[in-house]
Amino acid sequence: MTGPDLSGSVDMTHGGGGRAMMELIRDIFLRHLSNPILDRGDDAGLVEAPAGRLVMSTDSHVISPLFFPGGDIGSLCVHGTINDLAMMGAQPHYLTAGFILEEGFPLADLDRIVASMARAASAAGVQVISGDTKVVERGKGDGVFITTAGLGVVKDGLNLSAANARPGQAILVSGTMGDHGVAVLSKRENLEFETEIRSDSAALHGLVADMVAATPRIAVMRDPTRGGLAATLNEIASAAAVGMALDEAQIPVSPDVAAACELLGLDPLNTANEGKLIALCPAEDAGRLLDTMRAHPLGRAAAIIGEVTGEPSCLVQMKTAFGGTRIVDWIAGEQLPRIC
Amino acid sequence: MTGPDLSGSVDMTHGGGGRAMMELIRDIFLRHLSNPILDRGDDAGLVEAPAGRLVMSTDSHVISPLFFPGGDIGSLCVHGTINDLAMMGAQPHYLTAGFILEEGFPLADLDRIVASMARAASAAGVQVISGDTKVVERGKGDGVFITTAGLGVVKDGLNLSAANARPGQAILVSGTMGDHGVAVLSKRENLEFETEIRSDSAALHGLVADMVAATPRIAVMRDPTRGGLAATLNEIASAAAVGMALDEAQIPVSPDVAAACELLGLDPLNTANEGKLIALCPAEDAGRLLDTMRAHPLGRAAAIIGEVTGEPSCLVQMKTAFGGTRIVDWIAGEQLPRIC
Numbered sequence: 001m002t003g004p005d006l007s008g009s010v011d012m013t014h015g016g017g018g019r020a021m022m023e024l025i026r027d028i029f030l031r032h033l034s035n036p037i038l039d040r041g042d043d044a045g046l047v048e049a050p051a052g053r054l055v056m057s058t059d060s061h062v063i064s065p066l067f068f069p070g071g072d073i074g075s076l077c078v079h080g081t082i083n084d085l086a087m088m089g090a091q092p093h094y095l096t097a098g099f100i101l102e103e104g105f106p107l108a109d110l111d112r113i114v115a116s117m118a119r120a121a122s123a124a125g126v127q128v129i130s131g132d133t134k135v136v137e138r139g140k141g142d143g144v145f146i147t148t149a150g151l152g153v154v155k156d157g158l159n160l161s162a163a164n165a166r167p168g169q170a171i172l173v174s175g176t177m178g179d180h181g182v183a184v185l186s187k188r189e190n191l192e193f194e195t196e197i198r199s200d201s202a203a204l205h206g207l208v209a210d211m212v213a214a215t216p217r218i219a220v221m222r223d224p225t226r227g228g229l230a231a232t233l234n235e236i237a238s239a240a241a242v243g244m245a246l247d248e249a250q251i252p253v254s255p256d257v258a259a260a261c262e263l264l265g266l267d268p269l270n271t272a273n274e275g276k277l278i279a280l281c282p283a284e285d286a287g288r289l290l291d292t293m294r295a296h297p298l299g300r301a302a303a304i305i306g307e308v309t310g311e312p313s314c315l316v317q318m319k320t321a322f323g324g325t326r327i328v329d330w331i332a333g334e335q336l337p338r339i340c
Numbered sequence: 341m342t343g344p345d346l347s348g349s350v351d352m353t354h355g356g357g358g359r360a361m362m363e364l365i366r367d368i369f370l371r372h373l374s375n376p377i378l379d380r381g382d383d384a385g386l387v388e389a390p391a392g393r394l395v396m397s398t399d400s401h402v403i404s405p406l407f408f409p410g411g412d413i414g415s416l417c418v419h420g421t422i423n424d425l426a427m428m429g430a431q432p433h434y435l436t437a438g439f440i441l442e443e444g445f446p447l448a449d450l451d452r453i454v455a456s457m458a459r460a461a462s463a464a465g466v467q468v469i470s471g472d473t474k475v476v477e478r479g480k481g482d483g484v485f486i487t488t489a490g491l492g493v494v495k496d497g498l499n500l501s502a503a504n505a506r507p508g509q510a511i512l513v514s515g516t517m518g519d520h521g522v523a524v525l526s527k528r529e530n531l532e533f534e535t536e537i538r539s540d541s542a543a544l545h546g547l548v549a550d551m552v553a554a555t556p557r558i559a560v561m562r563d564p565t566r567g568g569l570a571a572t573l574n575e576i577a578s579a580a581a582v583g584m585a586l587d588e589a590q591i592p593v594s595p596d597v598a599a600a601c602e603l604l605g606l607d608p609l610n611t612a613n614e615g616k617l618i619a620l621c622p623a624e625d626a627g628r629l630l631d632t633m634r635a636h637p638l639g640r641a642a643a644i645i646g647e648v649t650g651e652p653s654c655l656v657q658m659k660t661a662f663g664g665t666r667i668v669d670w671i672a673g674e675q676l677p678r679i680c
Contacts, residue, residue, distance in 0.1 A: 012677045015402075017566025017612075018670040022575070041579055042501050043424040043562065044397030046494065049389055057384030058489055060438035062355075062474045084383040084470075098400035098487040100440070130424075132487075134402045136678060140482040147438040147472075149398055149489030154386065161382050222383065226357025235362070239381055272357075330358040337352045338476065 004031070006107040014101065015135030028111050029131060032118040037094075037129040045129025050093060050153045057084035058149040064338045066113065066143055068187040070180075070199030071274075073146055074116030079203045079274060080225070080340060081150035082124055086205035087221045087277065089160045089212050090152030095121065096130045097148050102141035110144060117146075124203040126150070152205075158212055164219035165240035167310040170286035172279045174207060174293055175200070175301040176252045177229050178268030180275070181336050182260045191264075195256050202275030207296045211279065214292040220280040225340055228270040230328045232278055233316045243311025246318040246328065250305045270331045272339045280308060344371070346447040354441065355475030368451050369471060372458040377434075377469040385469025390433060390493045397424035398489040404678045406453065406483055408527040410520075410539030411614075413486055414456030419543045419614060420565070420680060421490035422464055426545035427561045427617065429500045429552050430492030435461065436470045437488050442481035450484060457486075464543040466490070492545075498552055504559035505580035507650035510626035512619045514547060514633055515540070515641040516592045517569050518608030520615070521676050522600045531604075535596050542615030547636045551619065554632040560620040565680055568610040570668045572618055573656045583651025586658040586668065590645045610671045612679045620648060 004027035013020035030039065037045045061077040071079075078095065085092040097117070101110065121128055179200040186197055204223065212218060220240075224232040229251070233244055253261075253268045261268050275298060281289050286304050293299030311317070316328040344367035353360035370379065377385045401417040411419075418435065425432045437457070441450065461468055523539040525531075544563065552558060560580075564572040569591070573584055593601075593608045601608050615638060621629050626644050633639030651657070656668040 015566075015677065016671065017568075017571045021566075022578075022670075040501055040503065041575070043427045044395040044430070044490075044492070046393060046395050046428055049392060049394045049493075052389060053386060054389045054394075054491070055384040055386050056434055056436055056489070056491055057470045058436035058438045058487070059472045060440050060474045060487060062440055062476050087383045088386055090384070094396055096396055096398035096489050098398045098438075098489075100400050100402055100485055100487075130397045132399045134400045134485075134678075134680075136402050136482060136485075139479060142476060142480040145440055145474075145476075145485070147398070147400060147440075147487035147489075149396070149436050149438075149487075150384075151394070151396055151491065152384070153389075161380055163380065226355075226361075228357075231357045235381070238362075330362075331356065337355065338474075340474075 006111050008107050010101045010103055010105040010135055012103055012135055015133060021133060028114050032114045033128045035127045037127060047094060052153040052155055055085050055088045055090045055152045055154055057081055058147060059084060060145060060147040061340060062145050062338050063340050065187055068199055069183045069196050071201040072113055072116050074113035075120040076201050076274060077146040077148045078117055078120035079201050081148040082126060082203040082205055083223045085150045085152035086208040087223055088154055089158040089208060090154045092126050092150055092152040092205050094151045095126055095128045095148050097128055097146055098132045100141055100145040101135045102143055103135060103138045105143050113144065160218060160221050162220055162236045162239035165236050165242050165280050165308050167242055167308050168283055169219055169280045169308040170283045170304050171244060171306045172290060172302060172304050174277045174299045176254045177273060178253060178257045178261060178271035180273050181271035181339050182257050184339055185264060185336055193256060193260055197256050197260060200273055200275035202298055204277055204298060207298045210292050210296050211289060215281055215285045215289040217285055218279055218281045222278045224273050224276060224278055226272050227330060228272055230269045231330050234330050237314045237316055241314055243309040243314055244306055244316040245309050246306035248318050248320045250303050252301045252303050269328060346451050348447050350441045350443055350445040350475055352443055352475055355473060361473060368454050372454045373468045375467045377467060387434060392493040392495055395425050395428045395430045395492045395494055397421055398487060399424060400485060400487040401680060402485050402678050403680050405527055408524045408539055409536050410523055411541040412453055412456050413484060414453035415460040416541050416614060417486040417488045418457055418460035419541050421488040422466060422543040422545055423563045425490045425492035426548040427563055428494055429498040429548060430494045432466050432490055432492040432545055434491045435466050435468045435488050437468055437486055438472045440481055440485040441475045442483055443475060443478045445483050500558060500561050502560055502576045502579035505576050505582050505620050505648050507582055507648050508623055509559055509620045509648040510623045510644050511584060511646045512630060512642060512644050514617045514639045516594045517613060518593060518597045518601060518611035520613050521611035521679055522597050524679055525604060525676055533596060533600055537596050537600060540613055540615035542638055544617055544638060547638045550632050550636050551629060555621055555625045555629040557625055558619055558621045562618045564613050564616060564618055566612050567670060568612055570609045571670050574670050577654045577656055581654055583649040583654055584646055584656040585649050586646035588658050588661050590643050592641045592643050609668060
């Protein structure tokens with residue numbers, strides 16, 4: 001059997017609730033994402049409630065460009081929502097996806113994106129169980145925006161929250177900082193480096209499962225996406241009214257990313273990641289947690305980068321490589337628009 | 341305490357993951373939607389799993405204009421997702437919301453929309469437990485798009501699905517057809533009618549709860565949104581490989597909407613609804629179901645409009661008011677773009 005004809009582009013009829021929309025759903029969405037729940041074609045996906053507490057999350061994805069080294073908006077929207085669930089310690093189970101398509105967007109590109117979503121979902125063991133498609137006129141969107149929502153289950157006894165940060169806890173990261181932001185910006189600006197810098201986009205729930213099994217006392221997990229490590233640590237510091245003391249020499253940054261950041265005027269600590277996490281745990285558990293992280297393919301470059309302090313003004317401070325101390329602040333403006 | 345300063349507009353920093361985004365979340369989203377789950381500020385909302393089977397659904401909303409008689413994108417996105425859950429017979433519990441904002445969108449309008457979401461959610465007894473905000477450059481979006489996802493619970497024993505349609509079942513609608521589409525189009529085109537036509541946008545789960553309690557043998561429920569009654573009945577007919585025979589004289593259409601449709605060249609049966617449902621049930625239950633629907637404020641104009649047939653080509657046919665028969669088809673193109 002040959003596939004459907006995907007030589008055309010999205011037009012307004014694809015959002016009209018009529019026959020053209022049904023064909024789009026059949027030829028692209030169901031062809032790639034098919035599963036018994038989605039295939040029923042009902043208004044919502046019906047599933048057996050898994051045992052445990054539920055977590056639910058959503059992310060809208062407006063990344064530009066849509067395709068970049070190491071991923072595309074399709075894989076990114078799956079990984080992004082899985083990671084939000086994973087940061088609560090959850091096992092992700094189900095996703096929904098809402099597509100906002102711009103008139104004129106090539107069907108072949110949409111097909112490629114949905115195929116990538118399907119691969120990412122399958123690799124992560126999650127199913128897309130319900131979806132929606134809207135079309136906006138040319139110039140009222142930008143190719144495709146995808147909003148995913150996810151449902152996962154947390155084991156009893158596990159309570160991860162930014163509010164759990166306490167002085168004395170160790171701060172760990174699972175790997176190098178800034179890869180995603182630099183990869184996307186390089187592609188957007190058509191920059192070429194000697195080695196291609198690839199996004200770290202990845203689903204982190206497997207790493208998280210190993211971590212919570214080894215160290216049930218993990219207090220906080222977060223993925224440092226928009227705004228990078230700096231924004232995420234400041235968020236945690238604000239939420240729990242604590243300070244942080246980092247050691248710059250311990251923060252992993254790949255030499256290629258460091259060089260690209262230098263050239264682009266970026267700080268890797270403000271630059272987005274899509275396959276890394278930050279974890280806070282009691283100091284006495286830090287060594288074991290680090291070993292567990294390093295034993296997982298997505299945590300090989302994990303490091304202990306500092307500790308939580310009782311510093312009353314909730315600042316994130318860093319001992320620099322030159323022996324000084326600087327404040328690691330949120331960026332005031334937007335360093336990199338549309339990075340996810 | 342005076343409220344936050346909302347005299348400005350959305351700029352790219354509001355999507356950057358930094359301080360401006362945190363302030364937007366605090367001043368608009370949390371101010372209106374606050375609840376203990378959302379207020380934790382984690383990457384996902386954590387809830388106790390309610391007993392029963394779960395349903396999950398999503399809808400992206402790109403309606404234009406954003407404000408229309410009878411509602412706005414804020415109330416619509418809450419009602420739309422609740423209704424998708426309700427059509428599975430579910431009690432809705434939780435929503436997530438992903439916002440895609442266009443640079444330059446007035447903060448005061450965003451505030452009005454989020455306030456409207458909050459009122460709709462509160463009235464319906466659901467909580468928004470997680471959200472996300474992205475910003476795109478001017479000309480890459482259109483004010484605001486909102487994608488909601490919802491989680492609900494279905495009682496054991498209840499199995500509603502389009503695939504359950506069987507010859508002999510009665511077809512009921514809960515009220516007049518076409519109100520939403522005509523209301524939005526009138527506003528978009530600046531048309532004035534003697535009486536203002538208002539959208540029927542409403543949350544239908546209360547009506548549904550009464551219906552399934554009175555008539556547990558309901559086989560199918562659907563809300564006839566985009567594409568109207570015609571598209572929804574054709575979808576059901578295709579899914580279950582059945583035909584349908586309608587009686588035009590029984591299909592409720594308000595005189596104002598009928599007159600406006602005449603003027604605008606629309607067919608009320610192809611025109612969107614946002615607070616109406618279609619139900620299929622065994623013929624012997626139809627009278628009781630009709631009584632139950634009419635006893636609910638959102639079902640006062642309910643009617644039995646036809647029956648499912650074994651007609652092998654899966655056509656939806658209608659006895660017209662003039663005594664002839666016509667086929668009620670999907671519309672081929674898009675009658676009304678961006679109606680939801």
